Amino acid sequence: MDYYTTMEEESRTITMHSELRPHIGQLSFQMILPFHDGDANERFQIKVSDSRKKLTVTDKVSKTSEDIELPARISEGAVEYIVSQPSVPPQGLSHDKKKMVFSYRLQVDQEDVQTLRRNSLDDDYIPWDADSMKDRGDLLCRYCDYPVAHCGYGWRWRNLPSSNWADMMDLWHCHKPHSKEDQQQTAAEESNASRRGIGPSNRVVARRQAVYVDTSTLLLSKEDCWTIKLERTKPVVVGGKIRIPVTCRGCGKTLGESDQGNGYRLYKASLGLQFTDSNGWFSVERHPTEEIIAAQMLECFNRENIAHFIVHTGRKLGKVLWLFSKDLRYSMVSVDCTVNNQRAIRVHYRDIADAQEALRTGLIGDEYRNTPVDLEEIFLPDNLWEDLIVSLKVSTEGLPLNLSKWGQWDVGYLPRYEPKRSD
Template sequence: MRSFVEFLSRIGCILVIIEDVREVKLLQVSQENIYIEFKNVNSDLIQTTHISLPGKFTIPDTNVTFQSSKQPVFNLRLKAICENHIQLSGFNDEMQEKWCKKELSQLSFFTFNCINCNNTIISKDNFSRLNDMPSEHWEELMDYWHCHKPSINDTNQLNTDLYSGKFKHTLRPIRTELLLGGSYFLCLPESLELQITMNNNDKDNKEICCKKCRHVLGEPTKDELIKLYKWNLKLNKNNKDYETFDPVDDILMSLLTFAKDQSGRYILISYNQTRLLLWLFNTGLRISTSKSHIMTNANKILYTMNNELITTAKQTHNMEEITVQQAPFQKCISQLQKSNEALPISLQKFDEWSVSYLQLYNHPN
């Protein structure tokens, strides 16, 4: 049996879809679950189970039955009021990057540790200043920052820590400063000389590694800064609880930011000549799936790796194209497929596109 539940907020209705059953009967409804009795397609055994709802609901009328336009698919509609429901958008004003300056500044203590051996890499002991990067693609905006751009003839300004030598379209932190990007941290090599080491085995592909276990943490930039990817670290808030960064959130944040800033719904991501096209179809959804994974601000994302469909879409739609690291690319494909497989088969495809639901910073294990 597969199930899918969505709260249709505009009409105040819960839609329940159940598949791979021969019969189904509604037994009971609570604020957070519905209880059903069913028979599988190839069995006469009567079974009971519950299906999680995507929130707490008041349901005034439970005297309804499942309907079926074609077996083995049944659907049920329940008039419902969701407690504390706020109409959300996946790219609302409250969307913020994970482990940003605002979040970290509210912590009295934190360290970032190697995800492999737990060795401390970043702490308040070696960084007293935190600053957010202006954008993951900040270099494209540099020509517009005239108020921060020094005159080439102003040698006093050009010799400061921020503008060493000459203006090179780079942000250069001081030794005790950590720059926070959406998916990475940026700092000077001397800021972490005791915590990291350089892997120079491949001169064309240098890597930054944990000095204790040699696990890869990031890479040097063309400006000779240290770039550490967040998914290679874990946040320690109190010496007991650790928080990780899912690589798929790097791509999901890019998709939502593109939708918010440029009203674009398509993003083409690539890694090593492999391409994946994402279509942000809808945002701010309340859903639950067969495995009781609940999302209260889900994004409906259609996706394809079909090159012919990608070529056609590029000709007709405004599209952002980005190249990403291996970890977020592979994790994105994995999460999209996992989400798609959890849906009833009747909901897995939209024309030639595959359907999935993802929520920023909320992914099933």
């Protein structure tokens, strides 16, 4: 998980968390310290950096201090407010009543507000779309760098109908033509599209030296993935559908699944992309599982307005993920990790005892017992499921206890893909 810095020491007495929602131009800041019944001024001190983007909190009793990089630069008025506030009593105690919780709402600098609002309009949240992958390099196994496919110059990359459906719009039809001439023209177009394997009545057919891209997978021909192993003896039956996994010959990890004899559909989260950087060195680009899942959730919400997702591995037990906030930035400092200014989505999640039953009925918990909700299914192999669970757990445990639960739901973050800006 590239966006986390793991902390080995467990001597921290200060926990901090800050969350920015760009559309309101305000960030929240919370800090938690061991309980102390004296004057707060005697206990800790807050300093703001000259850039107004970093806070330093010092615990005078334990003589320790911690820094947190804020998700945005705060205003000059917010600096005066937070520096003068330590004398205010804490907003409450932690669940175990051994720690004090201090909460602040801080105004963001106006210039930063305008920039953040412009950036929040950026819908480029899907990594490895077709345009960004053309002529870039070779696909590798994410886990052991074993070669998967040599995607050299001249290969064709095409976005499949999803958030990038416009690439193939002329091959998909939402209505039947009315005139005889239109019907004849449409029949000719569909015949041509069918020969190419992408007509409206056909499944997309994998072609040699072509890669078809959707939000979470890449579809390649079997001939181009000759190093992949098809695990016919290890099928996974999900909702009546048989999924036959394909694995890496180097390490045995699951890379994707057979597309019903029509090539291999490879998970982006299981792959690495090897390319030559501007200095002529070989580099490998990877995207974590949780970032790909965040993209799936955003794409589905934007397309169908579905905010609840059943994530499972084919077994009975699964997770319900509720997309609670589409776009925010957060920072946290805790015993286990440090996160600095990470763009993310906020999710509420919980266990579901029977994933397939929930998908059938739309019922996901006690408060929804008599109210079905629209659900989208996300299937994951075991290795990607483990990645997701670890990521959710780390983000939840890094939150202050009073923020880590919402009713019967656990609260966590999934990182949101953000392309590198040239400026």
